[in-house]
Amino acid sequence: xxxxxLAVNKLKIIYKKRKQRFLALDCIxxxxxxxxxxxxxxxxxxxxxxxxxxxxxxxxxxxxxxxxEIFFKGKNxxxxxxxxxxxxxRGKEITYIPQNPQNSLNPVFKVGRQLKDIIxxxxxxxxxxxxxxxxAVEIMTKMGIADAEKRLDEYPxxxxxxxxxxxxxxxxxxxxxxxxxxxxxxxxxxxxVEAQILGLLADLIKEYRSSIIYITxxxxxxSEIADRVAVFYAGRAIEINDRYNIFxxxxxxxxxxxxxxxxxxxxxxKLTVIPGEIxxxxxxxxxxxxxxxxxxxKEKCKKEKPGLFELENGGQTxxxxxxxxxRYA
Amino acid sequence: xxxxEVRDLKKYFYKKSGLLYKLFGLxxxxxxxxxxxxxxxxxxxxxxxxxxxxCGKTTVARLVLKLIEKEAGQIxxxxxxxxEMTEEEFRDYRENAAFIAQDFRSSLNPRKLVGEILAEPFxxxxxxxxxxxxxxxxxxxxxxxxxxxxxLLKFPHEFSGGQARRIGVARALMLNxxxxxxxxxxxxxxxxxxxxxxxLMRDLKKEFDLTYLWISHNLNVVRYISDFVGVMYLGRIIExxxxxDVFNNPSHPYSEALIESVPSFxxxxxxxxxxxxxxxxxxxxxxxxxxxxxxxxxxxQAKCKEVIPELKTRNSERLVACHxxx
Numbered sequence: 001x002x003x004x005x006l007a008v009n010k011l012k013i014i015y016k017k018r019k020q021r022f023l024a025l026d027c028i029x030x031x032x033x034x035x036x037x038x039x040x041x042x043x044x045x046x047x048x049x050x051x052x053x054x055x056x057x058x059x060x061x062x063x064x065x066x067x068x069e070i071f072f073k074g075k076n077x078x079x080x081x082x083x084x085x086x087x088x089x090r091g092k093e094i095t096y097i098p099q100n101p102q103n104s105l106n107p108v109f110k111v112g113r114q115l116k117d118i119i120x121x122x123x124x125x126x127x128x129x130x131x132x133x134x135x136a137v138e139i140m141t142k143m144g145i146a147d148a149e150k151r152l153d154e155y156p157x158x159x160x161x162x163x164x165x166x167x168x169x170x171x172x173x174x175x176x177x178x179x180x181x182x183x184x185x186x187x188x189x190x191x192x193v194e195a196q197i198l199g200l201l202a203d204l205i206k207e208y209r210s211s212i213i214y215i216t217x218x219x220x221x222x223s224e225i226a227d228r229v230a231v232f233y234a235g236r237a238i239e240i241n242d243r244y245n246i247f248x249x250x251x252x253x254x255x256x257x258x259x260x261x262x263x264x265x266x267x268x269x270k271l272t273v274i275p276g277e278i279x280x281x282x283x284x285x286x287x288x289x290x291x292x293x294x295x296x297x298k299e300k301c302k303k304e305k306p307g308l309f310e311l312e313n314g315g316q317t318x319x320x321x322x323x324x325x326x327r328y329a
Numbered sequence: 330x331x332x333x334e335v336r337d338l339k340k341y342f343y344k345k346s347g348l349l350y351k352l353f354g355l356x357x358x359x360x361x362x363x364x365x366x367x368x369x370x371x372x373x374x375x376x377x378x379x380x381x382x383x384c385g386k387t388t389v390a391r392l393v394l395k396l397i398e399k400e401a402g403q404i405x406x407x408x409x410x411x412x413e414m415t416e417e418e419f420r421d422y423r424e425n426a427a428f429i430a431q432d433f434r435s436s437l438n439p440r441k442l443v444g445e446i447l448a449e450p451f452x453x454x455x456x457x458x459x460x461x462x463x464x465x466x467x468x469x470x471x472x473x474x475x476x477x478x479x480x481l482l483k484f485p486h487e488f489s490g491g492q493a494r495r496i497g498v499a500r501a502l503m504l505n506x507x508x509x510x511x512x513x514x515x516x517x518x519x520x521x522x523x524x525x526x527x528x529l530m531r532d533l534k535k536e537f538d539l540t541y542l543w544i545s546h547n548l549n550v551v552r553y554i555s556d557f558v559g560v561m562y563l564g565r566i567i568e569x570x571x572x573x574d575v576f577n578n579p580s581h582p583y584s585e586a587l588i589e590s591v592p593s594f595x596x597x598x599x600x601x602x603x604x605x606x607x608x609x610x611x612x613x614x615x616x617x618x619x620x621x622x623x624x625x626x627x628x629x630q631a632k633c634k635e636v637i638p639e640l641k642t643r644n645s646e647r648l649v650a651c652h653x654x655x
Contacts, residue, residue, distance in 0.1 A: 043519035160609055190381035191546065195590035195605040202600070217519065220549075220592030224600060247596045261524040262594055263553030267573075270531075271524040271553070277489060278519075 004074075005179055005211045006032040006055070011068035013050055013059070015281075022281040024050045024063065026235045029308065032179070035209040039226030039243070041216060041258075045278055046232040048215045049099075052181045055213070056096050057085055073178065092122045095172040099184040101164035105156040111167055112136060112152030115174070123175040139170045144200055162193035166200070173204055183215045198225060219262060223247055231255045234279050234289040240308075241315025251311055251322040253294045288319070296321050331408065332508050332540045333393060334369040338402035340388055344614070360613050362388045363564045366402070367640070370557075372507070375534070375541040377555035377572070379548060379587070381610055385564040386544045387431065390510045393542060394428055395419075406508075424454050427501035431512040431544075433493045437485035443496055444481035447471070450503040457504050466503070474499045474529060491522035498529065502537070510542045515550055527554060548591045552576050560584045563613055563621040566640060570647035580643050580654040582626045620652070628653055 011028040014021050025047045032038050040048045053059050055070055057077065069076050072094065077085065098104045106114060115136050119127060127135040133152075140148035143166040156164060165185060172180055182201075186194040202225065205212060214225055222229055222243070229246045231239045231254065239252040250256040260272035276293040279285055285292050291301040300320055308316040319325065344358040363385040370376040378386040391397045393404060395411055404411045406422050414422065430436035437446055447467050451458060458466055468478055474495040485493060494514065501509050514530065515523040527550060533539060545551050551558055552572060559569040560583065568581040579585040586606040608625040611617055617624050623633040632652050640650045 043521065162609055190610075191548070191590045191592075192381060192586060192606045193609060194592070195603055196607070198592070199603070199605045218592060219520070220594045223595045224592055224603075244596070244598050247594070258520060259594075261520045263524070263527065263549045265552065265576075267553055271528050273525040273528060274521040277491070277522075 003033045004031055005034055005036075005072070006030070006213075007071040008051075008055075009069045009071070011051075011054065011070065012066040013047075013054060013063055014066050015060075015063050017062055020282045023235050023284060024281060025054070028068070028237050030230060030237065030240070032211050032213065034178075034211055035205070037205060037212045037214055037225055037227045039214045039216065039222035039229040040232060041219060041222050041229060042232030043217060043278055045234075045281065047235040048232045049183055051232075052096070052183045052213060052215050055179075055181060056090060056094060057082075058090075058096075091118065092175045093177055094179045094181065095175060095177040097165075097168050097172050097180065097182040097185045100188055101161055101168055101185075102188070104168060105159075105164060107156055110153060110155055111159065112154075115140070115152065115167065115171055118171050119174055126174070126176055135174070136170075139174045140167070143167075143170045143173075144196070145170075161189055162196065165189065165193075165197055169197075169200065169204070173208060173210075176208060177210050179211045179213070181213045181215070184217070185214075186221065187216070187218075194221075201225065219247075219259065231258070234284065235281060236289060236318060237308075238290065238318045239315065241311065241313065241317075245311075245313050245315055249313070249326065251315065251317040251325050252290075252319045253296050253325055254290050256325055296324055330372050331369045332372050332406070333542065334405040334408070335389075335393065336367050336403040336405075338366040338389065338392055338404065339364050339400040340385075340392055340397070341400050358614050361564050361616060362613060363392065365640070366561075366564075366566050368557075368559055368566065368569055370508075370540055370542060372540055373534075373538055374557060375543055375555045377543040377545060377551040377558045378561055378566075379545060379551050379558060380561035381546065381587075383563075383610055383613065384561040385613075386546075386561050387512055388564075389561075390428075390512050390542060390544050394423075394426055394510055396428075420454065424457060424504045425507045427504070427506040427509045429497050429501050429509060429511045429514055431516065433490070433497045433517075434485070437493060437496060439485055441484075442481065443483055443485065443488075446485070446496065447481070447500055447503060450500065454504055470499045470502050473502070473533070475525075489522075490518055491525065494518065494522075494526055495529070498526075498533070502533065505537070506539070508540045508542070510544070512544045513546070514543070515545070515547065523550070530554070548576075548588060560587065563610065563616055565621060565650065566648075567622065567650045568648065569640070570643075574647065580647060580649040581622075581651045582628050582655065583622045585655060586625075620650075628655075 008028050008030040011025055013025040015024050042048045065078060070078055116132050119132050119135050136152055137148045145151055145166050186197050216222055226243050228242050230237045233254050239255045250259060257272060257274045263271060274293050279289060287303050288301045288306050291297040306318045306320050308318050309322060310316055340363040342360040342362050344360055366389055378389060380386050392399050451463050471478060471480060476495055515526055543555055555572045558572045558575050559566045562583050568584045576588060579588055589603055606625055619635045620633040620638050623629040638650045638652045640648045643649045643654055
């Protein structure tokens with residue numbers, strides 16, 4: 001029995017802007033099993049949101065899929081007709097929680113109407129014989145919105161940031177999705193609210209058994225929620241491994257450095273800084289994208305692009321000298 | 330020696346009343362942004378204020394620099410109240426107290442070259458540095474914060490977020506201040522860049538013997554950089570003390586919950602699920618009676634609903650505003 005929900009094969013995406021070409025994603029290979037939470041971490045511009053959008057088929061018009069395939073439950077979603085994809089998958093089998101809850105609800109319609117629309121057009125069969133109003137109240141209550149009946153009759157501006165995110169979670173889970181893409185869902189929230197939402201999400205994962213791609217820049221959040229972690233750098237997934245190994249035994253110099261950038265409990269040590277800046281996606285360095293900033297870099301790194309190396313502990317890393325990583329720790 | 334001393338600071342904002350309010354003869358709504366805030370910062374220390382958005386930490390920062398007028402209370406700079414200063418003394422205060430703004434993009438004038446932006450402090454405070462030495466000083470500081478001298482001939486939009494931050498830091502250092510208010514200096518930056526800025530701020534502090542008031546909602550950063558920390562909730566400081574002490578052993582239920590909520594970087598094999606605080610921050614227009622935190626507090630008792638707890642000494646270095654401290 002194939003448990004694979006999603007398989008991304010050699011995905012390459014290019015953005016065109018004023019005759020410049022930006023390599024947003026290059027050679028991405030990922031797969032996701034049922035009920036698995038994949039954390040995608042990386043700094044801004046590393047291509048993590050582009051990945052989410054490409055699976056939703058919501059890439060902006062200037063983006064082109066140059067190469068590669070995305071298989072969802074064995075079907076190549078790049079080749080499905082848009083009308084069919086929209087009717088059967090987007091917002092139904094594959095749902096999305098955007099980064100900014102403030103801009104994601106329509107300000108001129110009541111929250112109830114927006115949620116009920118989704119139930120009506122995307123999740124009818126889940127609520128056979130049930131009243132749509134009742135279904136909406138049920139899901140909102142489940143997401144921890146008190147007094148749901150009354151709140152359905154309110155407008156988005158009457159909701160706080162955390163509550164809006166709960167509404168968006170209702171919309172994402174009401175269809176009982178196979179795959180949920182969460183793009184920095186807690187970045188705009190305060191820590192105590194963030195903790196509430198993460199707790200809620202953890203409960204929902206258990207209940208719905210949905211697979212989740214959790215995109216974030218926060219290593220702390222990933223270390224709490226993900227089963228497996230993919231680290232992105234300048235459009236490439238440079239290391240993929242389960243959570244324990246990625247954080248305890250990183251095998252890519254970038255992952256190692258990123259973990260050391262975190263302020264720890266001790267005030268005495270200086271924070272590690274990765275020298276230089278993220279490369280320009282329209283003018284990437286030769287060889288390995290990370291070599292100009294890498295302390296392990298050798299001649300080979302400047303000339304050849306590393307492929308993904310299989311690691312003994314089940315992960316993959318895109319570094320020629322991964323065996324040396326951690327030696328200077 | 331206390332560089333800054335703040336006593337019972339209070340700030341209200343008035344929400345403009347709409348037509349309905351006027352028709353019914355109701356006055357403007359009062360937002361209690363800051364109430365009863367007191368703290369002092371000794372020379373060479375970093376004092377951090379933490380709290381969720383809307384708790385009044387940025388308002389405190391602006392009040393301390395007198396960028397906005399306070400409602401009541403007193404602010405002392407080296408023992409002298411800002412209200413009692415002569416114009417000249419106040420100029421001296423402004424020279425010595427610099428500000429690094431939260432929004433690093435909009436705090437740099439997009440129509441000016443970085444060199445012009447950095448020379449501006451000299452225009453406003455002539456005579457601090459000899460005119461002939463201005464250029465030298467600018468170059469020195471620019472190098473110090475890790476930028477090239479070429480940066481002086483560029484416009485702010487040509488810089489990345491981390492570099493723009495460095496320009497903000499350079500501007501703050503121009504007049505050789507003793508005290509810098511840093512309002513969320515690392516928010517919106519990527520992890521590795523944020524680490525670089527934190528290291529820079531630490532080095533500068535050592536080199537120039539600076540004193541910081543550090544405003545942040547990022548508890549990991551605060552724990553790393555500050556000597557003392559004040560936790561704010563709904564305009565009040567609810568706990569204040571030595572950073573490591575407060576983090577290891579919070580006395581106020583809110584501090585405990587806040588520290589608990591931070592997604593801690595875990596290397597455990599098993600997923601951890603944290604206890605979370607229920608509810609959200611109430612509106613400062615209509616704060617709950619008694620302790621502002623009582624509706625969310627799991628330890629709250631009858632007294633908490635009626636009496637506002639005062640900030641009391643708990644032990645040597647710690648002040649807590651709770652009737653039943655942990």
